[in-house]
Amino acid sequence: MFILVLVLVLGACSNEQPKFTGIDLTGSKTDLQFTLTDVDGKDRTLADFRGSYVMVFYGFTQCPDVCPTTLARAVEVKKKLGSDGQKLKVVFISVDPERDTAELVRNYLQAFDREFIGLRGTPEQTQIAAKALHVFYEKVPSGSSYSINHTAITYILDAQGNLRLGMRNEQGADDYVADLRTLMKQSS
Amino acid sequence: MKSFLIILFSLLIHAGAAFAQVQVSEPWIRATVPAQKTSGAYMQINAAKEARLVSVSTPVAGISEIHEMAMVNNVMKMGAIKGLDLPAGRAVELKPGGYHVMLLNLKRQLKEGETVPLTLVVEGPDKKRQSIEIKAVVRPIQATGATDAPAMHEMKH
Numbered sequence: 001m002f003i004l005v006l007v008l009v010l011g012a013c014s015n016e017q018p019k020f021t022g023i024d025l026t027g028s029k030t031d032l033q034f035t036l037t038d039v040d041g042k043d044r045t046l047a048d049f050r051g052s053y054v055m056v057f058y059g060f061t062q063c064p065d066v067c068p069t070t071l072a073r074a075v076e077v078k079k080k081l082g083s084d085g086q087k088l089k090v091v092f093i094s095v096d097p098e099r100d101t102a103e104l105v106r107n108y109l110q111a112f113d114r115e116f117i118g119l120r121g122t123p124e125q126t127q128i129a130a131k132a133l134h135v136f137y138e139k140v141p142s143g144s145s146y147s148i149n150h151t152a153i154t155y156i157l158d159a160q161g162n163l164r165l166g167m168r169n170e171q172g173a174d175d176y177v178a179d180l181r182t183l184m185k186q187s188s
Numbered sequence: 189m190k191s192f193l194i195i196l197f198s199l200l201i202h203a204g205a206a207f208a209q210v211q212v213s214e215p216w217i218r219a220t221v222p223a224q225k226t227s228g229a230y231m232q233i234n235a236a237k238e239a240r241l242v243s244v245s246t247p248v249a250g251i252s253e254i255h256e257m258a259m260v261n262n263v264m265k266m267g268a269i270k271g272l273d274l275p276a277g278r279a280v281e282l283k284p285g286g287y288h289v290m291l292l293n294l295k296r297q298l299k300e301g302e303t304v305p306l307t308l309v310v311e312g313p314d315k316k317r318q319s320i321e322i323k324a325v326v327r328p329i330q331a332t333g334a335t336d337a338p339a340m341h342e343m344k345h
Contacts, residue, residue, distance in 0.1 A: 064218060064228030064291075065257055066264040069284050072330040099225075107221035111329045136263055142253065145225075145292050152264040169259055169285075 018182045021175035022156070023166040030163050034129040036093065036119035039106040044119055047161055052089040053180060054157040055167075058135045058150055060096035061108040066152045066169060071112045074154075076173040077180070078113065084184060087159070093129055094120040095137040095150050133163070158183055209236040210274070210310050215324035217291070218331060219300045227298055228255075229289035229306060229324055230282045235274035242271045242317065243309040250293025252306075257286060266290075274310070284332055298326045 038044045046054065055074055059067035071092065078085040092109055094100040097120045105118035121129060130137055137150035152169040156179065164183060167176055215231035229252075233241065244252045253268040272287060274280050282288050289306070298304065308320040 061221075061224055062226040063264075063266075064226055065266065065284050065288060068218060068329055069332055072332050075330060101223070104221070104223045108224065108329075111219075111221050140265075140267060142255075142266075142268060142290065142292070145251075147266050147290075149263055149265045151262055152259060153262050166262075168262060169264065 018186060020165055020179045020182060021171060022168065022179050023153075025155070025163050025166050028163055030132055030134075032132050032157075032161070032163065034125065034132050036121040036125055036129055037102070039102045039109075039118045039120075041102065044117075046091075046157065049089045049091070049117075049157075050161045051159055053087050053159055053183060054089045054091055054161075055176075056091045056093060056133070056155045056157065057153075058093045058095050058130060058133075058137065059152075060094055060148050060150070061100050061104055062096065063148070068112075070152065070154060070169065071109070071116070073173050073176065074116070075112050077176045080173055080177045081180060084181070087184065088180065090116045092116060092118050093126075094118070095126060095130060095135075096148055097121060097123060097126055156180065156183070159187060210234070210239060210308075210318070210320055211236075212308065212320060212322045215306065215322050216327045216331070217298055217304055217324045219326050219329045220294060220298045221329065222297050224297070225292065225294050227291045227294060228284070229291060230284065231289075231322070231324065232279050232281050233272075233274055233308075234279045235276060235310070237312065238276045239274045239310045239312050240271045241274060241280075241308060242311045244289045244306060245309075246291065246304055246306045248295055248298065248304050249291035250295065251291075253290045253292065255288050255290040257288065271311070300326055300328050302326045 032046045035043050035045050057070050074090045078088055094105060100120055109116040109118045133155050135151040137148055139146045139148055154167040156165040158164050165179055211234040213232045217229045218227045220227050246252055254272050255266055256269050257266045303323045303325050306322050306324050309317055311317045
Protein backbone atom coordinates (compact mmCIF):
# COMPACT_ATOMS: atom_id res chain seq x y z
CA MET A 1 0.00 0.00 0.00
CA PHE A 2 2.79 2.35 0.96
CA ILE A 3 4.59 1.66 -2.30
CA LEU A 4 1.40 2.31 -4.23
CA VAL A 5 1.03 5.69 -2.56
CA LEU A 6 4.67 6.47 -3.26
CA VAL A 7 4.25 5.58 -6.90
CA LEU A 8 1.20 7.82 -7.13
CA VAL A 9 3.02 10.71 -5.52
CA LEU A 10 6.05 10.27 -7.76
CA GLY A 11 3.79 9.93 -10.74
CA ALA A 12 2.13 13.20 -9.91
CA CYS A 13 5.51 14.91 -9.72
CA SER A 14 6.90 13.63 -13.01
CA ASN A 15 7.27 16.03 -15.88
CA GLU A 16 4.87 14.01 -17.99
CA GLN A 17 1.93 15.33 -16.02
CA PRO A 18 0.52 18.69 -17.01
CA LYS A 19 0.54 21.27 -14.27
CA PHE A 20 -2.71 22.94 -13.49
CA THR A 21 -3.48 25.87 -11.21
CA GLY A 22 -6.93 24.41 -10.46
CA ILE A 23 -7.86 21.16 -8.78
CA ASP A 24 -7.13 18.29 -11.17
CA LEU A 25 -10.31 16.21 -11.29
CA THR A 26 -9.23 14.06 -14.23
CA GLY A 27 -10.52 10.54 -13.76
CA SER A 28 -13.01 11.44 -11.03
CA LYS A 29 -15.89 9.04 -10.86
CA THR A 30 -18.78 11.23 -11.85
CA ASP A 31 -21.98 10.62 -13.71
CA LEU A 32 -22.62 13.71 -15.78
CA GLN A 33 -25.67 12.29 -17.50
CA PHE A 34 -28.17 14.72 -15.99
CA THR A 35 -30.79 16.53 -18.03
CA LEU A 36 -31.88 20.13 -17.53
CA THR A 37 -33.81 22.66 -19.59
CA ASP A 38 -32.30 25.66 -21.34
CA VAL A 39 -33.91 29.11 -21.44
CA ASP A 40 -35.70 28.21 -24.67
CA GLY A 41 -37.35 25.22 -23.03
CA LYS A 42 -35.14 22.66 -24.76
CA ASP A 43 -33.84 19.62 -22.86
CA ARG A 44 -30.07 19.70 -22.54
CA THR A 45 -27.32 17.42 -21.28
CA LEU A 46 -23.65 18.27 -20.94
CA ALA A 47 -22.98 15.84 -23.80
CA ASP A 48 -24.63 18.41 -26.10
CA PHE A 49 -21.57 20.59 -25.70
CA ARG A 50 -18.97 18.00 -26.75
CA GLY A 51 -16.49 19.47 -29.15
CA SER A 52 -16.19 22.53 -26.93
CA TYR A 53 -14.40 23.10 -23.67
CA VAL A 54 -17.04 23.74 -21.04
CA MET A 55 -16.95 25.90 -17.94
CA VAL A 56 -19.84 24.95 -15.64
CA PHE A 57 -20.89 26.98 -12.66
CA TYR A 58 -23.80 26.54 -10.25
CA GLY A 59 -25.44 29.68 -8.90
CA PHE A 60 -28.58 31.77 -8.74
CA THR A 61 -29.47 35.12 -10.21
CA GLN A 62 -30.49 36.72 -6.91
CA CYS A 63 -26.95 36.21 -5.64
CA PRO A 64 -25.28 39.61 -5.48
CA ASP A 65 -21.73 38.56 -5.15
CA VAL A 66 -20.04 35.32 -6.18
CA CYS A 67 -22.28 34.66 -9.18
CA PRO A 68 -21.76 37.96 -10.99
CA THR A 69 -18.05 37.81 -10.11
CA THR A 70 -17.82 34.32 -11.58
CA LEU A 71 -19.69 35.29 -14.73
CA ALA A 72 -17.64 38.47 -15.14
CA ARG A 73 -14.51 36.33 -14.85
CA ALA A 74 -15.87 33.97 -17.50
CA VAL A 75 -16.29 36.97 -19.82
CA GLU A 76 -12.67 37.90 -19.15
CA VAL A 77 -11.42 34.33 -19.68
CA LYS A 78 -13.19 34.09 -23.00
CA LYS A 79 -11.72 37.42 -24.09
CA LYS A 80 -8.20 36.52 -22.98
CA LEU A 81 -8.35 33.25 -24.90
CA GLY A 82 -8.65 35.31 -28.08
CA SER A 83 -9.71 33.17 -31.04
CA ASP A 84 -9.60 30.06 -28.79
CA GLY A 85 -12.46 31.67 -26.85
CA GLN A 86 -14.74 30.27 -29.55
CA LYS A 87 -13.89 26.76 -28.33
CA LEU A 88 -15.31 27.58 -24.92
CA LYS A 89 -18.89 27.24 -23.74
CA VAL A 90 -19.95 28.78 -20.46
CA VAL A 91 -22.82 27.02 -18.70
CA PHE A 92 -24.68 28.43 -15.71
CA ILE A 93 -26.84 25.98 -13.75
CA SER A 94 -29.43 27.51 -11.43
CA VAL A 95 -29.68 26.13 -7.91
CA ASP A 96 -32.76 28.30 -7.39
CA PRO A 97 -35.25 27.15 -10.06
CA GLU A 98 -38.11 28.43 -7.91
CA ARG A 99 -37.15 32.06 -8.47
CA ASP A 100 -34.91 31.73 -11.52
CA THR A 101 -37.45 31.63 -14.30
CA ALA A 102 -36.19 30.92 -17.81
CA GLU A 103 -36.73 34.56 -18.71
CA LEU A 104 -34.81 35.85 -15.71
CA VAL A 105 -31.89 33.49 -16.37
CA ARG A 106 -31.85 34.56 -20.01
CA ASN A 107 -31.83 38.29 -19.18
CA TYR A 108 -29.22 37.79 -16.49
CA LEU A 109 -26.78 35.85 -18.64
CA GLN A 110 -27.25 38.09 -21.65
CA ALA A 111 -26.11 41.00 -19.52
CA PHE A 112 -22.72 39.23 -19.43
CA ASP A 113 -22.46 37.42 -22.77
CA ARG A 114 -25.19 36.51 -25.23
CA GLU A 115 -23.61 33.10 -25.81
CA PHE A 116 -23.62 31.96 -22.18
CA ILE A 117 -25.91 29.02 -21.64
CA GLY A 118 -28.38 28.94 -18.76
CA LEU A 119 -29.83 25.66 -17.53
CA ARG A 120 -32.52 25.01 -14.95
CA GLY A 121 -34.78 22.18 -13.95
CA THR A 122 -37.30 20.93 -11.46
CA PRO A 123 -36.07 20.78 -7.86
CA GLU A 124 -35.42 17.04 -8.38
CA GLN A 125 -33.48 17.60 -11.61
CA THR A 126 -31.49 20.34 -9.90
CA GLN A 127 -30.57 17.97 -7.08
CA ILE A 128 -29.37 15.34 -9.53
CA ALA A 129 -27.37 17.91 -11.49
CA ALA A 130 -25.73 19.21 -8.32
CA LYS A 131 -24.94 15.74 -7.04
CA ALA A 132 -23.24 14.87 -10.31
CA LEU A 133 -20.46 17.36 -9.61
CA HIS A 134 -20.66 17.08 -5.82
CA VAL A 135 -22.07 20.57 -5.63
CA PHE A 136 -23.54 21.53 -2.30
CA TYR A 137 -26.35 24.05 -1.97
CA GLU A 138 -28.77 24.95 0.80
CA LYS A 139 -31.39 27.58 1.33
CA VAL A 140 -30.80 29.94 4.21
CA PRO A 141 -33.38 32.44 5.44
CA SER A 142 -32.46 36.05 4.74
CA GLY A 143 -34.84 38.74 5.90
CA SER A 144 -38.27 38.01 4.47
CA SER A 145 -36.72 35.93 1.76
CA TYR A 146 -33.93 33.40 1.40
CA SER A 147 -30.43 33.16 0.06
CA ILE A 148 -28.57 30.08 -1.06
CA ASN A 149 -25.19 28.94 0.16
CA HIS A 150 -23.57 27.00 -2.61
CA THR A 151 -20.34 25.54 -3.92
CA ALA A 152 -18.50 28.26 -5.79
CA ILE A 153 -16.26 26.10 -7.94
CA THR A 154 -16.21 26.46 -11.71
CA TYR A 155 -15.81 23.03 -13.30
CA ILE A 156 -13.99 22.59 -16.58
CA LEU A 157 -14.77 19.78 -19.01
CA ASP A 158 -12.59 18.97 -21.99
CA ALA A 159 -13.87 18.73 -25.56
CA GLN A 160 -14.62 15.04 -25.07
CA GLY A 161 -16.98 15.87 -22.22
CA ASN A 162 -14.69 14.57 -19.46
CA LEU A 163 -14.51 16.41 -16.18
CA ARG A 164 -10.97 17.76 -15.84
CA LEU A 165 -10.65 20.66 -13.43
CA GLY A 166 -12.24 22.49 -10.54
CA MET A 167 -11.33 26.17 -10.37
CA ARG A 168 -11.61 27.90 -7.02
CA ASN A 169 -13.49 31.14 -6.62
CA GLU A 170 -10.41 33.05 -5.49
CA GLN A 171 -8.51 32.19 -8.67
CA GLY A 172 -8.22 34.93 -11.25
CA ALA A 173 -8.96 34.80 -14.98
CA ASP A 174 -5.28 34.21 -15.80
CA ASP A 175 -5.31 30.88 -13.94
CA TYR A 176 -8.37 29.78 -15.88
CA VAL A 177 -6.79 30.83 -19.18
CA ALA A 178 -3.51 29.02 -18.37
CA ASP A 179 -5.30 25.78 -17.49
CA LEU A 180 -7.60 25.92 -20.50
CA ARG A 181 -4.59 26.47 -22.75
CA THR A 182 -2.85 23.46 -21.17
CA LEU A 183 -5.93 21.33 -21.84
CA MET A 184 -6.21 22.60 -25.41
CA LYS A 185 -2.53 21.84 -26.06
CA GLN A 186 -2.94 18.29 -24.79
CA SER A 187 -5.59 17.45 -27.32
CA SER A 188 -4.02 19.21 -30.28
CA MET B 189 -44.40 76.63 12.19
CA LYS B 190 -41.62 78.80 10.85
CA SER B 191 -39.65 78.65 14.09
CA PHE B 192 -40.17 74.91 14.21
CA LEU B 193 -38.63 74.62 10.76
CA ILE B 194 -35.69 76.76 11.82
CA ILE B 195 -35.09 74.56 14.83
CA LEU B 196 -35.39 71.45 12.70
CA PHE B 197 -33.00 72.91 10.17
CA SER B 198 -30.41 73.80 12.76
CA LEU B 199 -30.72 70.32 14.25
CA LEU B 200 -30.03 68.84 10.85
CA ILE B 201 -26.94 71.01 10.40
CA HIS B 202 -25.78 69.99 13.83
CA ALA B 203 -26.31 66.35 13.03
CA GLY B 204 -24.37 66.75 9.80
CA ALA B 205 -21.38 68.18 11.62
CA ALA B 206 -21.42 65.45 14.24
CA PHE B 207 -21.49 62.80 11.56
CA ALA B 208 -18.76 64.26 9.47
CA GLN B 209 -16.59 61.85 11.43
CA VAL B 210 -17.76 59.04 9.20
CA GLN B 211 -16.64 59.25 5.60
CA VAL B 212 -18.14 57.07 2.92
CA SER B 213 -16.27 56.79 -0.34
CA GLU B 214 -16.91 55.14 -3.69
CA PRO B 215 -20.39 53.82 -2.95
CA TRP B 216 -21.79 51.69 -5.78
CA ILE B 217 -24.55 49.24 -6.47
CA ARG B 218 -24.55 46.44 -8.99
CA ALA B 219 -27.01 46.89 -11.86
CA THR B 220 -29.84 44.40 -12.19
CA VAL B 221 -31.78 42.86 -15.05
CA PRO B 222 -35.60 43.02 -15.21
CA ALA B 223 -37.30 40.76 -12.64
CA GLN B 224 -34.14 40.48 -10.56
CA LYS B 225 -35.15 41.33 -7.00
CA THR B 226 -31.79 41.62 -5.29
CA SER B 227 -28.52 43.42 -5.63
CA GLY B 228 -25.54 44.42 -3.54
CA ALA B 229 -24.22 47.81 -2.44
CA TYR B 230 -20.52 48.36 -1.81
CA MET B 231 -18.47 51.20 -0.39
CA GLN B 232 -15.58 52.15 1.86
CA ILE B 233 -16.39 53.53 5.28
CA ASN B 234 -13.90 55.45 7.29
CA ALA B 235 -14.81 56.41 10.86
CA ALA B 236 -12.59 58.93 12.64
CA LYS B 237 -13.88 57.61 15.96
CA GLU B 238 -14.94 54.09 16.79
CA ALA B 239 -18.47 53.45 15.57
CA ARG B 240 -20.72 50.73 14.27
CA LEU B 241 -22.83 50.57 11.16
CA VAL B 242 -26.20 49.31 12.39
CA SER B 243 -28.53 49.67 9.45
CA VAL B 244 -28.83 50.76 5.86
CA SER B 245 -31.92 51.67 3.91
CA THR B 246 -32.83 52.82 0.45
CA PRO B 247 -36.14 53.67 -1.18
CA VAL B 248 -35.43 51.28 -4.08
CA ALA B 249 -35.41 48.16 -1.89
CA GLY B 250 -38.03 46.73 0.43
CA ILE B 251 -35.34 45.40 2.73
CA SER B 252 -31.66 46.25 3.10
CA GLU B 253 -29.39 44.07 5.21
CA ILE B 254 -25.73 44.15 6.16
CA HIS B 255 -24.23 40.86 5.03
CA GLU B 256 -20.99 39.05 5.41
CA MET B 257 -19.76 36.53 2.94
CA ALA B 258 -17.39 33.70 3.58
CA MET B 259 -15.94 30.86 1.59
CA VAL B 260 -15.87 27.68 3.64
CA ASN B 261 -14.45 24.66 1.80
CA ASN B 262 -15.25 26.33 -1.49
CA VAL B 263 -18.86 26.89 -0.45
CA MET B 264 -20.08 30.46 -0.58
CA LYS B 265 -21.90 31.31 2.63
CA MET B 266 -23.74 34.51 3.03
CA GLY B 267 -25.79 35.89 5.84
CA ALA B 268 -27.06 38.97 7.63
CA ILE B 269 -25.10 40.42 10.54
CA LYS B 270 -26.50 42.75 13.21
CA GLY B 271 -23.92 45.44 12.61
CA LEU B 272 -20.49 46.14 11.26
CA ASP B 273 -17.78 47.54 13.53
CA LEU B 274 -16.00 50.59 12.21
CA PRO B 275 -12.68 50.89 14.02
CA ALA B 276 -11.34 54.41 14.49
CA GLY B 277 -9.25 55.63 11.59
CA ARG B 278 -9.29 52.39 9.66
CA ALA B 279 -11.22 52.02 6.42
CA VAL B 280 -13.72 49.19 6.31
CA GLU B 281 -14.32 47.95 2.84
CA LEU B 282 -17.62 46.56 1.62
CA LYS B 283 -16.74 44.79 -1.62
CA PRO B 284 -17.58 41.75 -3.73
CA GLY B 285 -16.36 38.69 -1.90
CA GLY B 286 -16.69 40.32 1.50
CA TYR B 287 -19.09 42.51 3.43
CA HIS B 288 -21.88 44.06 1.43
CA VAL B 289 -25.25 45.65 1.83
CA MET B 290 -27.78 43.19 0.47
CA LEU B 291 -30.71 44.91 -1.18
CA LEU B 292 -33.79 42.68 -1.22
CA ASN B 293 -37.27 43.05 -2.68
CA LEU B 294 -36.10 45.64 -5.19
CA LYS B 295 -38.97 47.81 -6.36
CA ARG B 296 -37.55 48.32 -9.82
CA GLN B 297 -34.66 47.53 -12.12
CA LEU B 298 -31.42 49.35 -11.30
CA LYS B 299 -29.81 50.67 -14.45
CA GLU B 300 -26.15 51.35 -15.03
CA GLY B 301 -25.22 54.99 -14.57
CA GLU B 302 -28.11 56.08 -12.34
CA THR B 303 -27.61 57.12 -8.74
CA VAL B 304 -29.50 55.65 -5.82
CA PRO B 305 -29.83 57.26 -2.37
CA LEU B 306 -28.80 55.21 0.63
CA THR B 307 -29.17 56.06 4.31
CA LEU B 308 -26.58 54.62 6.66
CA VAL B 309 -27.26 54.59 10.40
CA VAL B 310 -24.12 54.65 12.50
CA GLU B 311 -23.99 54.20 16.25
CA GLY B 312 -21.26 55.58 18.48
CA PRO B 313 -19.98 53.93 21.66
CA ASP B 314 -22.41 56.21 23.54
CA LYS B 315 -25.26 54.48 21.63
CA LYS B 316 -26.16 57.72 19.91
CA ARG B 317 -27.19 57.16 16.36
CA GLN B 318 -26.62 59.27 13.31
CA SER B 319 -27.91 59.02 9.79
CA ILE B 320 -25.64 59.52 6.83
CA GLU B 321 -27.16 60.15 3.44
CA ILE B 322 -25.13 59.02 0.47
CA LYS B 323 -25.70 58.50 -3.22
CA ALA B 324 -24.44 55.31 -4.81
CA VAL B 325 -23.78 55.02 -8.50
CA VAL B 326 -25.12 51.97 -10.30
CA ARG B 327 -22.30 50.08 -12.01
CA PRO B 328 -22.56 47.46 -14.75
CA ILE B 329 -23.69 43.99 -13.70
CA GLN B 330 -20.22 42.69 -14.63
CA ALA B 331 -18.44 45.07 -12.22
CA THR B 332 -16.03 43.23 -9.94
CA GLY B 333 -14.86 45.95 -7.59
CA ALA B 334 -14.54 49.62 -6.86
CA THR B 335 -11.44 50.04 -8.97
CA ASP B 336 -12.56 48.31 -12.10
CA ALA B 337 -14.22 51.26 -13.75
CA PRO B 338 -13.42 50.98 -17.48
CA ALA B 339 -11.15 54.03 -17.52
CA MET B 340 -9.03 52.73 -14.65
CA HIS B 341 -8.88 49.30 -16.21
CA GLU B 342 -7.47 50.69 -19.42
CA MET B 343 -4.82 52.64 -17.54
CA LYS B 344 -3.51 49.51 -15.87
CA HIS B 345 -2.66 47.87 -19.17
